[in-house]
Amino acid sequence: MSIYISNLSFKATATDINNVFSDYGTIKGIHIPQDRETGRSRGFAFVEMERAKEDSAIKALNGIELMERALTVNKARPKVSRDLNNR
Numbered sequence: 001m002s003i004y005i006s007n008l009s010f011k012a013t014a015t016d017i018n019n020v021f022s023d024y025g026t027i028k029g030i031h032i033p034q035d036r037e038t039g040r041s042r043g044f045a046f047v048e049m050e051r052a053k054e055d056s057a058i059k060a061l062n063g064i065e066l067m068e069r070a071l072t073v074n075k076a077r078p079k080v081s082r083d084l085n086n087r
Helices: 014-024 051-061
Strands: 002-006 027-031 044-049 072-075
Touching: 002 051, 014 027, 014 044, 014 051, 044 051, 051 072
Parallel strands: none
Antiparallel strands: 002 044, 002 072, 027 044
16 A cells, blocks of 8 residues: 655655655655646655555654645555546
8 A cells, every 4th residue: 555645845856755754664666746747746646665664654744844845644545447438
C-alpha cells in the first residue's frame, strides 16, 4: 500500500520527501505526479514504504510543515479504473 501526501509544495522534490520519510523506514519509491501541460508538480505525491512502518509514518508526519506548507498524510486509496465505455 502507498502513502498519499497532499498540500505538497510545487517545488518539493523526491529528495525532500525522502529526507522526511526515511526516518520512519525504508522508502521503496516516491512518485510525484506532474501536470501534462506544464510539467509542474500537481501538489501531491505517493510514497511506497514497508507496510509495518506506514502507520507510524502517517501518524508522525500528518500535519508537519514542509516548505512552509502543512502536509496531509494518509493511506492512499486503490486506483479506480476509469473505463469510459461503461458510462
